Amino acid sequence: MSIDLYYNKFSGPSRAALMTVRQLNIDINLKQLDLSAGEHMTPEYLAINPNHKVPTLVDGEFVLWESRAIMQYLCNRYAPDSTLYPKDPKKRALVDRSLNFDFSFLAQLSEVMAAKIILGIEPPADKVTAVNGSFKLLDQLIGDNRYITGDNLTIADLSLVTITPYLEQGGIDLNLYPNVQRWADTLRDELPYYEEINIISQAEWDTQVEKYRAIMGAKPE
Numbered sequence: 001m002s003i004d005l006y007y008n009k010f011s012g013p014s015r016a017a018l019m020t021v022r023q024l025n026i027d028i029n030l031k032q033l034d035l036s037a038g039e040h041m042t043p044e045y046l047a048i049n050p051n052h053k054v055p056t057l058v059d060g061e062f063v064l065w066e067s068r069a070i071m072q073y074l075c076n077r078y079a080p081d082s083t084l085y086p087k088d089p090k091k092r093a094l095v096d097r098s099l100n101f102d103f104s105f106l107a108q109l110s111e112v113m114a115a116k117i118i119l120g121i122e123p124p125a126d127k128v129t130a131v132n133g134s135f136k137l138l139d140q141l142i143g144d145n146r147y148i149t150g151d152n153l154t155i156a157d158l159s160l161v162t163i164t165p166y167l168e169q170g171g172i173d174l175n176l177y178p179n180v181q182r183w184a185d186t187l188r189d190e191l192p193y194y195e196e197i198n199i200i201s202q203a204e205w206d207t208q209v210e211k212y213r214a215i216m217g218a219k220p221e
């Protein structure tokens, strides 16, 4: 049975789902969608994901969207004993907490990043303060841990690490958060698929940002 993953490289949630696929060595057909060309708004795609977002997983008859649910499903279905999504209720709860935390953190961060990267304006000060507060909290949560929830890599790490390409573009200095920096460096160095999935060249960014600016009618300063 074939598994399709609808995906876009500039989408952190898509990259998180793809890293889970790679970590679990699952064979998939990667279906690239160009969001700036509206490929997520076609009747065919809306039929499988009426929320018109990426990623979406199609596993036989089963269709699932929302990246965190996809990551959890892949572990439950294809690697139920993997420490990537631990079975122990307390360990699993800490992974779930991080996935819930990063859901709201990513919403904060994407507002700030969209202002900086696409609109080319300074984001509102209160939004920047909220993002900085979340980074500080994340730094505390990681502490001396190698990974977000302790000694094992989990889907919490794969979900959160997808923010790193945005940080470089948005000029956020992780040196202010040394534990976050060390954690991000660890994942970049040790995940064999990290570079292939998460490194986006400056030329690719520039092209993408131009397309979004055109769509949004944004005129950067």
Ligand SMILES: N[C@@H](CCC(=O)N[C@@H](CS)C(=O)NCC(=O)O)C(=O)O
Binding pocket: 010, 011, 012, 013, 035, 040, 051, 052, 053, 054, 055, 065, 066, 067, 068
């Ligand atoms: N909570 C969703 C967020 C997915 C999401 O926002 N995807 C964006 C790209 S990063 C998207 O597809 N946007 C297109 C749209 O909303 O029409 C998840 O984790 O899968």
